[in-house]
Amino acid sequence: MLEIKNLAVEVEGSPILKDINLHIKPGEIVALFGPNGSGKTTLLMAIMGYDKYKITSGQIIFKGQNITNMDINERVKLGIGMMFQRPPVVKGVTVKDLIHMAGELEGDYTQLSDRLNADAFLNRYLNDGFSGGEIKRSELLQLLSLQSDLLLLDEPESGVDVENVELIGRTINDMLHENLLVEENGLTRKQRHNKRKRAGLVITHTGHILDYVNADRAVVFIDGHIVCKGNPGEVLNIIKSNGFEECKKCDQKI
Ligand SMILES: Nc1ncnc2c1ncn2[C@@H]1O[C@H](COP(=O)(O)OP(=O)(O)OP(=O)(O)O)[C@@H](O)[C@H]1O
Numbered sequence: 001m002l003e004i005k006n007l008a009v010e011v012e013g014s015p016i017l018k019d020i021n022l023h024i025k026p027g028e029i030v031a032l033f034g035p036n037g038s039g040k041t042t043l044l045m046a047i048m049g050y051d052k053y054k055i056t057s058g059q060i061i062f063k064g065q066n067i068t069n070m071d072i073n074e075r076v077k078l079g080i081g082m083m084f085q086r087p088p089v090v091k092g093v094t095v096k097d098l099i100h101m102a103g104e105l106e107g108d109y110t111q112l113s114d115r116l117n118a119d120a121f122l123n124r125y126l127n128d129g130f131s132g133g134e135i136k137r138s139e140l141l142q143l144l145s146l147q148s149d150l151l152l153l154d155e156p157e158s159g160v161d162v163e164n165v166e167l168i169g170r171t172i173n174d175m176l177h178e179n180l181l182v183e184e185n186g187l188t189r190k191q192r193h194n195k196r197k198r199a200g201l202v203i204t205h206t207g208h209i210l211d212y213v214n215a216d217r218a219v220v221f222i223d224g225h226i227v228c229k230g231n232p233g234e235v236l237n238i239i240k241s242n243g244f245e246e247c248k249k250c251d252q253k254i
C-alpha cells in the first residue's frame, strides 16, 4: 500500500529525515517509536504532503502511484488520512461542517458520533477550546468520515484519559481491521460493498494504544533515521528498560 524509498525531507531549510525506507502492506499496522524531535511527525506530514515538509530526494509510492509531488487533497482522495498530533483551531468551521464538507459519510453519522461521545463538540468550531481528549475524539471522527485506506495516527492517545484511550483504541482497531463502522452505519452502498484492507502507521510514546491496536511491526526513529525494527512489544520493552540508546545498537536499517 505504501512504499517509501530513500526519502529525505527538509523543514525550513534544515534536513530532518535522511534515507528513510519503509513498506506497509494492505492490512498491516506499523508502530513508530522515537525520542522527541526525531522526525516522526515530519514523516507523517511528508506522506500527507504538507509543502513545508520539502522532499529533497526519494519517492513516496501509494497504491502503486508516485505521490511524491502530489497535492494534499489528491492524496486524501486516493485514501490517505491523518489524525494530527496538534491540529489547528479553525474558527468559523464546526466539526459537523467539516464532516459534511470533507467526509464520505452520507446521511446519518449519529452512531459514530455517539460512539465517540462527540455530541458535546459537534457544533463547536474546530478544536476551539477543546480539551485534549476532545481534540483526539474529534480528529478520529473526522478520520472515520474520510474512510481512508491508510491511517496516519500521530500520538492518538497523548493527553487522553484511560477510558478514552480504550474508546479511541477500540474505534481505531475496528476501522483498521473489520470496517465494522461502515457496515453498521448505513453509509453508501458502494462503501458497504467495499471491503477495503486498511493499513496504519501509528506514532506512540507510551504504547498504550497498542493494547487495543495490534501492530504487526515497529520501527524506531532516531535523529531522522530508522535505526531499528522489530516486534512492537519487544521493542517497546527494550526502550522502557534501556532507553533509545539500546535501539542504536541494533542498527537493522530497513
Ligand atoms: N516548521 C519547522 N521549523 C523548524 N524546525 C522544525 C519545523 N517543524 C519541525 N521542525 C524540527 O524537526 C525536528 C523533528 O520534529 P518532529 O515534529 O518531526 O519530531 P517528532 O519525532 O514528531 O517529536 P515529538 O515526539 O516531540 O512529537 C525537530 O527538531 C523540530 O524542531
Ligand SMILES: [Mg+2]
Pocket: 040, 041, 042, 085, 154
Ligand atoms: Mg511528533
